[in-house]
Amino acid sequence: MANPSILILAxxxxxxxxxxxxxKIITWYGDKRDxxxxxxxxxxxGAAYDVHGVPLADETMAKAQEVDAVLLGAVGGPKYDVLDFxxxxxxxxxxxxxxxxxxxxxxxxxxxxxLADFSSLKKDVVAGLDIMIxxxxxSGVYFGQPRGITTLEDGSRVGINTQHxxxxxxxxxxxxxxxxxxxxxxxVCSMEKANVMESGxxxxxxxxxxxxxxxxxxxxxxxxxxNGAMQLVRWxxxxxxxxxxxxxxxxxxxxxxxxxxSLGMLPSASLGAPMENGRPKAMYExxxxxxxxxxxxxxxxxxxxxxxxxxxxxxxxxxxxEATRLEKAIEKVxxxxxxxxxxxxxxxxxxxxxxxxxxxxxxxx
Amino acid sequence: MANPSILILAxxxxxxxxxxxxxKIITWYGDKRDxxxxxxxxxxxGAAYDVHGVPLADETMAKAQEVDAVLLGAVGGPKYDVLDFxxxxxxxxxxxxxxxxxxxxxxxxxxxxxLADFSSLKKDVVAGLDIMIxxxxxSGVYFGQPRGITTLEDGSRVGINTQHxxxxxxxxxxxxxxxxxxxxxxxVCSMEKANVMESGxxxxxxxxxxxxxxxxxxxxxxxxxxNGAMQLVRWxxxxxxxxxxxxxxxxxxxxxxxxxxSLGMLPSASLGAPMENGRPKAMYExxxxxxxxxxxxxxxxxxxxxxxxxxxxxxxxxxxxEATRLEKAIEKVxxxxxxxxxxxxxxxxxxxxxxxxxxxxxxxx
Ligand SMILES: CC(C)[C@H](C(=O)O)[C@@H](O)C(=O)O
Ligand SMILES: CC(C)[C@H](C(=O)O)[C@@H](O)C(=O)O
Numbered sequence: 001m002a003n004p005s006i007l008i009l010a011x012x013x014x015x016x017x018x019x020x021x022x023x024k025i026i027t028w029y030g031d032k033r034d035x036x037x038x039x040x041x042x043x044x045x046g047a048a049y050d051v052h053g054v055p056l057a058d059e060t061m062a063k064a065q066e067v068d069a070v071l072l073g074a075v076g077g078p079k080y081d082v083l084d085f086x087x088x089x090x091x092x093x094x095x096x097x098x099x100x101x102x103x104x105x106x107x108x109x110x111x112x113x114x115l116a117d118f119s120s121l122k123k124d125v126v127a128g129l130d131i132m133i134x135x136x137x138x139s140g141v142y143f144g145q146p147r148g149i150t151t152l153e154d155g156s157r158v159g160i161n162t163q164h165x166x167x168x169x170x171x172x173x174x175x176x177x178x179x180x181x182x183x184x185x186x187x188v189c190s191m192e193k194a195n196v197m198e199s200g201x202x203x204x205x206x207x208x209x210x211x212x213x214x215x216x217x218x219x220x221x222x223x224x225x226x227n228g229a230m231q232l233v234r235w236x237x238x239x240x241x242x243x244x245x246x247x248x249x250x251x252x253x254x255x256x257x258x259x260x261x262s263l264g265m266l267p268s269a270s271l272g273a274p275m276e277n278g279r280p281k282a283m284y285e286x287x288x289x290x291x292x293x294x295x296x297x298x299x300x301x302x303x304x305x306x307x308x309x310x311x312x313x314x315x316x317x318x319x320x321x322e323a324t325r326l327e328k329a330i331e332k333v334x335x336x337x338x339x340x341x342x343x344x345x346x347x348x349x350x351x352x353x354x355x356x357x358x359x360x361x362x363x364x365x
Numbered sequence: 366m367a368n369p370s371i372l373i374l375a376x377x378x379x380x381x382x383x384x385x386x387x388x389k390i391i392t393w394y395g396d397k398r399d400x401x402x403x404x405x406x407x408x409x410x411g412a413a414y415d416v417h418g419v420p421l422a423d424e425t426m427a428k429a430q431e432v433d434a435v436l437l438g439a440v441g442g443p444k445y446d447v448l449d450f451x452x453x454x455x456x457x458x459x460x461x462x463x464x465x466x467x468x469x470x471x472x473x474x475x476x477x478x479x480l481a482d483f484s485s486l487k488k489d490v491v492a493g494l495d496i497m498i499x500x501x502x503x504s505g506v507y508f509g510q511p512r513g514i515t516t517l518e519d520g521s522r523v524g525i526n527t528q529h530x531x532x533x534x535x536x537x538x539x540x541x542x543x544x545x546x547x548x549x550x551x552x553v554c555s556m557e558k559a560n561v562m563e564s565g566x567x568x569x570x571x572x573x574x575x576x577x578x579x580x581x582x583x584x585x586x587x588x589x590x591x592n593g594a595m596q597l598v599r600w601x602x603x604x605x606x607x608x609x610x611x612x613x614x615x616x617x618x619x620x621x622x623x624x625x626x627s628l629g630m631l632p633s634a635s636l637g638a639p640m641e642n643g644r645p646k647a648m649y650e651x652x653x654x655x656x657x658x659x660x661x662x663x664x665x666x667x668x669x670x671x672x673x674x675x676x677x678x679x680x681x682x683x684x685x686x687e688a689t690r691l692e693k694a695i696e697k698v699x700x701x702x703x704x705x706x707x708x709x710x711x712x713x714x715x716x717x718x719x720x721x722x723x724x725x726x727x728x729x730x
Pocket of ligand 2: 459
């Protein structure tokens with residue numbers, strides 16, 4: 001049987017640096033655990049724009065459709081701020097999400113014991129926190145038509161975007177959330193603004209339908225998204241799985257990520273429908289951005305990107321045990337006080353570079 | 366000259382209780398400071414629905430248009446959850462905002478020294494916090510057309526809402542933010558998702574235009590709203606005035622409110638264009654909701670509602686000094702350890718009812 005295939009799109013800023021450490025880990029799995037992958041690499045974001053004039057070339061898109069999993073680093077940087085909307089680095093990322101139909105974006109917000117002090121929140125509020133945010137990723141206001149800016153006769157302008165959801169778009173991502181909840185705390189809290197948006201009413205009703213008809217054993221609650229933001233700040237441990245749409249998910253998952261104080265530690269998975277081989281279409285990426293201010297200096301923390309590969313092991317390659325092994329190795333390294341610059345707190349630790357962190361994790365494996 | 370006029374819409378849940386304390390304060394100003402107001406009262410929300418079958422009667426709407434300021438308590442309650450979207454309590458509130466054209470919603474997020482321990486955030490992160498969020502309140506996805514839920518031939522449904530902003534809608538609320546900034550820290554941070562939404566690009570460009578042409582002396586920055594949520598949690602003191610649209614403002618202002626830990630303390634003002642007498646159209650309301658779980662028990666904290674009246678003194682009645690007097694009286698009462706149930710922390714204090722808190726504040730005045 002052929003090895004499972006991975007396409008690496010390291011992207012911009014610190015993307016290539018953190019991805020270099022993931023590549024070491026992939027090699028280790030091939031050498032030491034007999035888990036070899038066929039790895040190819042290509043460009044995305046500003047790096048693709050520099051070469052192709054677009055943030056994702058058609059050939060790259062085609063490759064992404066064929067592999068078992070895409071690993072993405074990060075996109076964007078000040079150099080590209082002046083570009084037209086249609087060729088900005090983000091469009092490469094959005095094209096991958098849309099054309100691969102990666103409708104379920106899984107964003108764990110976990111607080112690592114060794115790092116609880118890094119949160120701006122009180123320790124008892126966040127220690128042991130473990131939330132999974134399931135964000136719809138291929139629809140809503142990100143992709144709805146009509147959209148655009150129109151100039152009127154008097155010279156004034158109108159900007160329009162459309163929030164658009166269908167029954168099936170809501171149901172399929174709701175199923176992802178309920179499935180995850182079954183393997184976790186068995187609770188889903190769905191967030192929208194059904195008090196002011198009809199699309200929110202549809203969201204609430206369809207999520208309730210999936211619950212009542214397919215997952216009655218999972219506990220379901222609904223919350224307005226503004227209250228959701230409040231409750232995340234007030235007492236985040238009340239949540240297990242949070243299910244929400246593309247735009248609310250963008251904001252709420254970033255809010256939740258920052259609660260943990262460990263932004264350099266948070267991975268994500270974006271999953272679509274099963275392919276012929278049974279594996280879901282999938283892309284994995286760290287939650288952090290391209291951090292142009294520290295790019296190329298060996299300062300970046302590769303853990304979020306490595307944990308994204310752990311999610312790939314679990315969700316794409318059915319290697320849950322190996323994923324746990326990798327996660328445990330990272331915990332050990334942290335418990336030993338090994339620290340990239342972003343993790344260096346008042347209590348000190350052993351300062352390491354991006355590459356040294358990767359090496360330490362491999363040692364711990 | 367006629368006394369300035371106030372319409373009180375106490376609404377549902379704890380609304381009437383907290384408003385009763387505001388009425389005492391208004392009476393005090395008439396008796397002791399020669400500042401008499403013509404006060405009338407009417408129904409909004411569920412209370413209006415119970416009597417009129419709609420959450421805001423046309424006659425009430427007409428009255429609101431005529432007075433110098435509306436004071437609103439809170440709307441909503443479980444009893445009304447089953448109502449159709451079009452007559453839910455919230456529609457009464459949204460109708461007032463829209464028909465009075467109250468485009469600038471001012472939401473201070475302030476942390477009161479005596480209460481800094483109540484925040485789920487570390488004390489040094491929030492102590493002394495003083496942010497002003499300016500949220501656009503009459504446009505965006507809250508009111509954009511087309512909207513609604515359509516059932517297709519196959520029985521599936523589509524839910525649609527429209528984010529819609531014009532040049533003038535953005536510019537006028539931007540002016541409000543810059544004006545406020547000039548009287549504060551002289552900094553505005555504008556938040557949108559210009560990286561994924563064209564309406565966000567328009568927002569950014571028009572805010573920049575107002576800055577460059579009318580307020581070049583104010584410091585302006587732009588931030589994506591998801592990063593905004595992160596930065597609010599990470600280090601909120603980096604902000605002075607935050608300017609954002611209706612929907613992002615809903616979420617970000619609730620997030621900011623919860624940072625302070627003093628939800629029962631936060632007022633808001635919604636301002637429109639100047640009327641003939643030079644006063645802006647205005648409505649003032651606490652940020653907290655109707656809290657049906659504690660309604661009618663004398664447990665509610667009236668301070669947010671009283672501070673909303675202080676904002677009315679400042680923004681509608683040109684009585685900045687009297688507003689400060691009222692705010693100082695509240696600070697004193699808190700410093701003396703007087704506490705409604707929601708403010709009672711481990712360090713103790715003198716427990717008081719809603720009415721007793723009102724009395725203490727009058728004593729301090
Ligand atoms: C980069 C940007 C287009 C993207 C988004 O808005 O979805 C990012 O914020 C994210 O959350 O992955
Ligand atoms: C009650 C609701 C309609 C309202 C809103 O969404 O604007 C509330 O959340 C607010 O922020 O004032």
